[in-house]
Amino acid sequence: MPLNPELQGRVFPPTEPYLVGREKVREFARAVFARNPINLDPEAARAAGYDDVVAPPTFAVVVQEHTLAQLLADPDAGIDFSRVVHGDQRFTSTRPIVAGDLLTATLTVSSVKSLGAHSMVTAESSIVDETGAHVVTAISTLVIRGED
Amino acid sequence: MAAATATPTAPAFAALAVGDVVAEREFPLTRDSLVRYAGASGDFNPIHYRDDVAASVGLPGVLAHGMLTMGLAVQPVVDWAGDPGRIADYQVRFTRPVVVDPEQGALVTVVAKIGQLDESATVARIDLTVKLGDDTVLGKAQVRVALG
Numbered sequence: 001m002p003l004n005p006e007l008q009g010r011v012f013p014p015t016e017p018y019l020v021g022r023e024k025v026r027e028f029a030r031a032v033f034a035r036n037p038i039n040l041d042p043e044a045a046r047a048a049g050y051d052d053v054v055a056p057p058t059f060a061v062v063v064q065e066h067t068l069a070q071l072l073a074d075p076d077a078g079i080d081f082s083r084v085v086h087g088d089q090r091f092t093s094t095r096p097i098v099a100g101d102l103l104t105a106t107l108t109v110s111s112v113k114s115l116g117a118h119s120m121v122t123a124e125s126s127i128v129d130e131t132g133a134h135v136v137t138a139i140s141t142l143v144i145r146g147e148d
Numbered sequence: 149m150a151a152a153t154a155t156p157t158a159p160a161f162a163a164l165a166v167g168d169v170v171a172e173r174e175f176p177l178t179r180d181s182l183v184r185y186a187g188a189s190g191d192f193n194p195i196h197y198r199d200d201v202a203a204s205v206g207l208p209g210v211l212a213h214g215m216l217t218m219g220l221a222v223q224p225v226v227d228w229a230g231d232p233g234r235i236a237d238y239q240v241r242f243t244r245p246v247v248v249d250p251e252q253g254a255l256v257t258v259v260a261k262i263g264q265l266d267e268s269a270t271v272a273r274i275d276l277t278v279k280l281g282d283d284t285v286l287g288k289a290q291v292r293v294a295l296g
Contacts, residue, residue: 024188027187027188028188028189030184030188031181031184031185031187031188031189031216031219032185032188032216032219032220032223033175033219033220033223034223034226034232035223035227036223036226036227036230036231036232038156038231038232038233039226039232048156048231048233050233054231054232054233055232056219056222056223056226056232057219057222057226057232057235057238057291058215058218058219058222058238061189061215062189062190065189065190065191082205085242086214086215086242087241087242088239088240088241088242088288089214089215089218089239089240089242090237090238090239090240091237091238091239092236092237093235093236093237095233096232096233096235139239
């Protein structure tokens, strides 16, 4: 099934709110070899002026993942998941994610390109807190390999 | 999130120079690391823990999650910056897979160097060199650190 060229500019519905748990942040921090006490110890985080432990810079992927699942599951998008390769990734933050945050993500397909037999889709997921204030935008470029 | 009032001391911006190596670290990855990251992130793609599945899709072996490599590669910069909240922007390109041998594992090395200094914004761009042996595994790996 070919990629739908009209995907560019498409905005998906906001995801269900994601409550950032302290132990999830600590688990993720240990998994990426973080050793900064602000990621792991609530006391150290409070001493640094945060309400609770601060998530590592790439933690936003956990929330972004729900938006990418929307994109990949949409039959109208025409993306064959078995041919998808992660090309680029970027996180642009207004502030770090902190345990206790309630986050909602909205995906926009910012670009669709063809490169020979391959296609490239750039998806920007804007993540906001419960007040609607921007926290971080996670941007992925997915490469969809052409038919063999 | 409260205002950061007592964050650990940031590196003095005025003392930095383009080309300075600010951090280096080695990350020994094992299959255990991949299982831990799968659980922490929710990415249970079996190419990251099953040799038979990796082989069936033509991969040279079980691979580390690209997002694990991205997540660990920024940690030396987090330690240098003192506070994970100072990471304002982080981007990478996934250029080469990290194959993790079931017995030997894989050793990922990271060197973090100052690539650019924006004096008006007191933002340092840190360029990461991330390697598996002699091979670079992340391209255009850049971290913007707000030091104001």
